[in-house]
Amino acid sequence: MPDNGQASDQIKLSCRNLWKVYGKDAASFFTGTDAPGDTAALARRIRETGHIVAACDVSFDVRVGEIFVIMGLSGSGKSTVVRCLSRLVEPTAGEVRLDGRNLLKASPDELIDIRRHKMGMVFQSFGLLPHLTVLDNVAFPLRLQGSSEGERHARARKMIELVGLKEREAAFPHQLSGGQQQRVGIARSLAVDPELWFLDEPFSALDPLIRRQMQDEFLRLQQLLRKSIVFITHDFLEALRIADRMAIMRDGRIVQMGAPADLVLNPADSYVAEFTSEVPRSRVLTSADAIDASLSVAADAPKIDGRVKLEDLLPELAARPAGLRVVDVAGNALGMVTPGSVIAVLADAKSQPNAA
């Protein structure tokens, strides 16, 4: 709900009632035209017959320019879902619409065409071609389309420069560090200038320090490129840092979906609460979340952007104990924050009036 202004409301990718069932009679459960009704019961029935339900009635939308994060532990089905979106894995039932067009109905040739022009994907273990140089790896998607060597190398060089690997063009993947390899993976996935960008645990294989660096790098790129992104991770803090909106998955289902702050403030169940309990609130909540509704806006109070995290707000407040005026992107006043309102919201989220 709190749209922080980066994404529009236009929907890029829409995933509706997506199922992926493994097993020999997987399709037989979805032949009826009637609505599935109770999905939990259906999933139970499928599991009882010895089938594996990897994705269970998954629905979400990704808006244009938005970072949508799917977070879950291993085996939760998050990787299956992202592969169903690109049809690396064929979904058993459901709908995936890209710009309103049902991807699951696309013919093999159409699918190849869509992948060549509209999608890019980054993989956990990089998925680089070991026999090609950095330059040729990045140029590979263009080569598949038959573009000339000069053309594709020019484009690839641009991408490599974008991810900061300019001097390593002639190196082979095994000569690079993990972080560098993933930069190549990112450059390659961007080579065809896709509208839709899938990242499957892109930083999970990296050291914590490098991971942090790469996250910053990724956010910088997104500021520049404004792709519509589906980002998969098992790291809750990473999800919070990166997501515009996120979904938490467990056993193939989405258990909660919303903005990071929503999840932290109102975990839907004890499972989600276990993740959120470790999170310092000050890192998630923004000044807009800490507005004291009982105060009227003091026009002479200094302004503070509503998107500023409480963590960064605290030094400002320490200097201005009387409070700050919270404004939105357009500069309209939203309300007042005071040391008291911040303490209140940090102490107990439940008393927070703004959390809806």
Next chain:
Amino acid sequence: MQSHSQTLPSRRIGGDLVRGLDRQALVWLAITAFLLVSPGFNALLPWLKTYPAELVLPITPALNQFMSWFVDSFGFIFKGIAWLLQWPIAAVQAVLHWLPWPATISIVAMLAYRVSGWRLAAFSVVGMLYMVVVGFWIESMNTLSLVAISVPLSVAIGFLLGVAAYRWRAAERIIVPTLDFLQTVPTFAYLLPVIKLFGFGPVTGLITSLLYAFPAMVRNTQLGLKEVPEEVVESGRMSGATPRQLFWLVQVPAARRQIMLGINQTTMAALSMVIVASIIGGSADIGWAVLSTMRKASFGEAFLAGIVIALIAMIMDRITWAIAARDRAGDPPAQAALTRHRHLLIGLALVALFLLLAQVLPALAEWPRDWRFFPARSIDSAISTFIVAGKSWIELIKKAAFYFAMLPVRLGLEATVKPATWGFAWSTIHTVLYVLVLGGLAVYAARTWSLMAGIGIVIWSAVYFFGITNLPWLGLVALGTALAWKVGGRSLALGTGLGLVYLLVAGIWEYAILSIYLCGIAVLLSFLVGTALGIWAAHSPRVSHILRPINDTLQTMPLFVLLIPIVMIFKVGEFTALLAICLYAIVPAIRYSENALRSLSTEVVEAATCMGCTTRQLLFQVKLPLARPGLMLGLNQTIMYGISMLVITALVGTKELGQQVYVGLGNGDFGVGMVAGLGMAAIAMIADRLTQAWSRRQRAELGLG
């Protein structure tokens, strides 16, 4: 040892006596008792020892009949193929004969330089110069031309089948077991049907080499494609690759290294089989040069020619290996065409140069016979001097091996121990002593370790006492089957039983026993010595460094080259065969044990060291028990290597199944040779499955999955 976990608590059939013994143990005791008692009745009931001839099935004539029918009906197809194939062989031969030797050497040297560097190039030049100077150039080129055609064909066929096995489950289910079978069939046996179908001549060598070489390519192709990481394939698909692009631009290049290793192995197998195929003669190649001279007992010549084979093998191996090991697909693309192809250009220039020079200098076209350096005589006399000088030692080694190990195992102590051999005659007192000492040992083992250890000692002493040829066939079949049951369960027992019964009903039991005897001793020796060396190498980098090139060389050698040095000193006979088998079979024993010890979890070793293990305790109580599965795989490979060499030793006059194959080959008797060849395959498969099952069991016991 523990019984199967499913077995019910022992039933008390005979009160205290069998308490704690389950049914399995009773079966073992019964077999042991039968083995011990039965030789006593050999005179009374001769069928106990010798399988009755009336019960032999007419497999041999049936096979012969089938083959002649098959040749009559479809022979024309194969004759047609043979006719077709002789042209490319002739063409390649003509080119290689036409090219002046320095031109050919330049091509190989440039290739070696391109793929590896000047060291390999220099080695190739020196090696090939040796072929020229010693005067085996034409023979070498004849061998090379067969290999040159066999390898591309094997690689193409193997690649296609490998891809098929990777793509389709059904294809894999047919291809993989067929390959398993093909690899257990002894090399000579490949020749039997091929001669019948294709006739004599170089084409036979080509076809057998093809049949022998393509499986390596299939396996490596399949493995390579299988091991391409899923994400690499997915990244290809996400880049919008069509299925064809995905295969040729993603999967094949990513599997390149394994596929190139396949080419390396295929090349070596093809060469090895071309050499073996020369025993049918008629191809004037280097293998024939070795064989014909060896048969004339001109060992000096055989040695000189053998070195040629060794050099060809090493050059081919190093070059193909270097191609596989290069970690780049090619030069950086930025280079100009002229620099990129400079090696090719230099090579072509050299070829042209030598072609011209050869017109002026005939020595470049053909090395003059007078300039030939051929020290066969001196080698012969050196050998005889050595043999005369070392006679007492050579005899001592030979006799010791014969009288104390080989003969007793074959014929039993009573027949072996004579005043002429052991210095005294066998008497009842010795029997009593033997029984008491080994019986005591067996009881001790049964009490302190396990019942199976005791039974094992009893069976070994029975073999040594009676001689393996005097043991009842029924008992041995039961023993093999029971062992298979214990190690691998019902289906393995069934397969083992059927295999052993085949040896009986085909009428080749005695040859089979002799094969097992000869190979068994050799394998045991190789395994013990090899494992000891491997352990040493695992602890000492220097030893490892010394052993590695020796192993590499032994392994790439076409098998019967290994016979030459041994036969020079020890002459033909079983002992020579034994040493030759050991020479080859020791390689995997060393390799696997070193590898097994090196790949142990360092944490466990560190933990044990911290507990205060001495070096000896660390080895015997920590490292060796943990390395058991790896050691067992080494034993498996030692057996397989031993069996493949065993067949070759038929050339030095052994009396086992390999000899039967050889005889069948010599007499053109397809049935005799094939029955023996299949018998060999049966033994190989049983040994393979048994040791693999054993290794798996130990892995499971150690919880290694």
